[in-house]
Amino acid sequence: MQKKRKPSITISRTDHDRLLGLANAMEDRDPALAETMIGELERARVVEDAAVPETVVRMGSTLTYTADDKPQTVTLVYPGEADITQNKISVTTPVGTALIGLSVGQAIDWTARDGRVHRLTVTHIDKTEHMDGP
Numbered sequence: 001m002q003k004k005r006k007p008s009i010t011i012s013r014t015d016h017d018r019l020l021g022l023a024n025a026m027e028d029r030d031p032a033l034a035e036t037m038i039g040e041l042e043r044a045r046v047v048e049d050a051a052v053p054e055t056v057v058r059m060g061s062t063l064t065y066t067a068d069d070k071p072q073t074v075t076l077v078y079p080g081e082a083d084i085t086q087n088k089i090s091v092t093t094p095v096g097t098a099l100i101g102l103s104v105g106q107a108i109d110w111t112a113r114d115g116r117v118h119r120l121t122v123t124h125i126d127k128t129e130h131m132d133g134p
Contacts, residue, residue, distance in 0.1 A: 007103075008045065009056075009101025011045070011047075015100070019041055020041050023038045040100065057076060057101060058076070062125070067095075067120040075087060075088045076089060076096055099120070108120060
């Protein structure tokens, strides 16, 4: 199976710095996920917070994506705020890591914890506030 090229991603400086710290802190507990997160952060185009387009998934974004032809609406949050009953998914989950930095219309393959590969496509991002600031 040929590996598809990952789409370009854009991340705000604040999200990048916080997520890099989170990934480094996770290295002992979950080295594979930490490595995946660091890899995504390394390939990201990092821009000032105000320069991130509204069509890019950021921390705190509420968005809709399709995976396996099923639409899902979720909010991307830090681990302590995750609550699947409220559709708040952690950036430290495989799908959360795959979503960060994607733009509307972009697709990416991600590997679920059960080892299956899924393709997700971001279809909509709500125009709401994000998790910038202290």
